[in-house]
Amino acid sequence: MILITTAGKIGAEASRLLAQRGAPVRVLVRNPEKVSALAQAGVDVCRGDLEVSATIDAAMQDVTSVVLVSPAIPRQELNVMPAPIARASSTW
Helix, strand or coil: CEEEECCCHHHHHHHHHHHHCCCCCEEEECCHHHHHHHHHCCCEEEECCCCCHHHHHHHCCCCCCEEEECCCCHHHHHHHCHHHHHHHHHCC
């Protein structure tokens, strides 16, 4: 699972709780140093930016589900969609 959200209170807490329950969870963040506590809690931290499709594609490797919780910025939401759609269509 990849949780794409702001790395503030809700995103950090959700990813920490998921990892604590043994769920494989990855977060996409611009500055991994700011979320080092998440990495220590077992969260897979990926450097990336919703404005840069290549970083999203890299973060989506081996991901089976996506949770996108972000401010309503359509171009960023649209940047997230191609990778999981392509992976899903290749498994059909």
